[in-house]
Amino acid sequence: MDGTSQLSADGADLGYRALVVDDEKPLAEVVASYLEREHFEVTVTHSGVDALTVARQVDPDVVVLDLGLPGIDGVEVCRQLRTFSDAYVVMLTARDTEVDTIVGLSVGADDYVTKPFSPRELVARIRAMLRRPRTVGSPAPPNVGAAGGEVPPRMFGPLSIDVASRQVFLDSEPIPLTRTEFDILAALSSRPGVVWSRRQLIDAVWGEPWVGNDHLVDVHVGHVRRKLGDNPAEPRFVLTVRGVGYRMGDGQS
Template identity: 45%
Template sequence: MQNISSVPDPRVATPPGPGSGAPRGRVLVVDDDPTVAEVATGYLERAGYGTEHAGDGLSALARFAERRPDLVVLDLMLPGMDGFEVCRRMRAHGPVPVIMLTARGDEDDRILGLETGADDYVTKPFSPRELVLRVDSVLRRARRTEEHSSAVLGGAGLVLEPAARRASRDGRDLALTLREFDLLAFFLGNPGRAFTREELMKEVWGWDFGDLSTVTVHVRRLRGKVEADPASPGLIRTVWGVGYRLDLPADGTGS
């Protein structure tokens, strides 16, 4: 297990965010490395979050079943059951934002983590301040969607109910992750307009920086769930040299 290196003690250094008052949300940190867990929970608590810690996948699933957290920080390399399987089992019980921790340079793991349904990832060794910012961003986006989106969106047989976080195509429910849902909602709210990956990252993820492959992976996953033929997409089209565009048929029927 790779440890955090050159990280200030959270009991001494004060990370950004409020340090008192009611918790901003509950975060479950799943990591078998005590140092990583202590630093992550310390910074999150100083930022105003309530935290719980689990050192392995089975313990994480037990805590998740007892009381569902608002967000999970999940290490990929866990004893007994890896983070991919933990994420799948959690998501089987309902949507929950997940930020995965991966070893630096393990690009395949990061991509697979996103394809499994993670909403974001942070590479080790990581900055605890960055982790707090990522948690802030993911939760802020999820809550903004829940609080301010009530109008039903639709087209090409797709129906999105933002308030209920429910999506379907041709009457069949779609199993979308939090970020896939937000991405599809953004496309449906802006049909016919091409967006760069940078624009999508800012508008959907709320980030002004980050790995643009995150957008690419989510578009690919979303196509796999909404396109009749993901290999030849008729809805979410690639605009070469620009990014992506959602095309809806003029009559509103399927693609």
């Protein structure tokens, strides 16, 4: 089912494109109908092979992707999708297990929803994600300080975080973070030394409408640490505050 561009209540063309991928055709149609009510252009496919082909054609802003697809499963689809697309990816899984979560998010998914789920909740999560910048490393308005000049990159020892360009460097080498990983690091580094609870990070990165397991934050923080070469037992950059959450370290060993 292909949707067409629709207008918002004030007549503005919203222009968001969504790709729904699920071999359960009735469920895919329900999700598509809810997105179309929110003025998304929607395309539905039922296999991983078709999903990758269509994603190249329509360049979606968001992909709702079932984990348990036959043939090429959702994990492999997401892995391949990340080689050419920066679309937000929401994984649909029939099992709310830690392994499913880690595997799905490790290949670049931004969020996950466990079946059965509320289509309204799914759309709310997608709306929250779309309020965030879409492309890591793309041009963005510069950070402007009180004196009107651009704010320099945030430095934590050998780690440089350039919020304006959404780029991260460690020892002058670029670190390829996903959009969500960068947003978590940007939030933590915006207030160095301040402890962020998981709920505060969720509100800052995913948006207040998001509801779900706070474990999502731990998984993404784990990916950030791995890419930064941060030892979880003795981290330099992202520190755990037991029973509370996380804070930014100074980068010193």
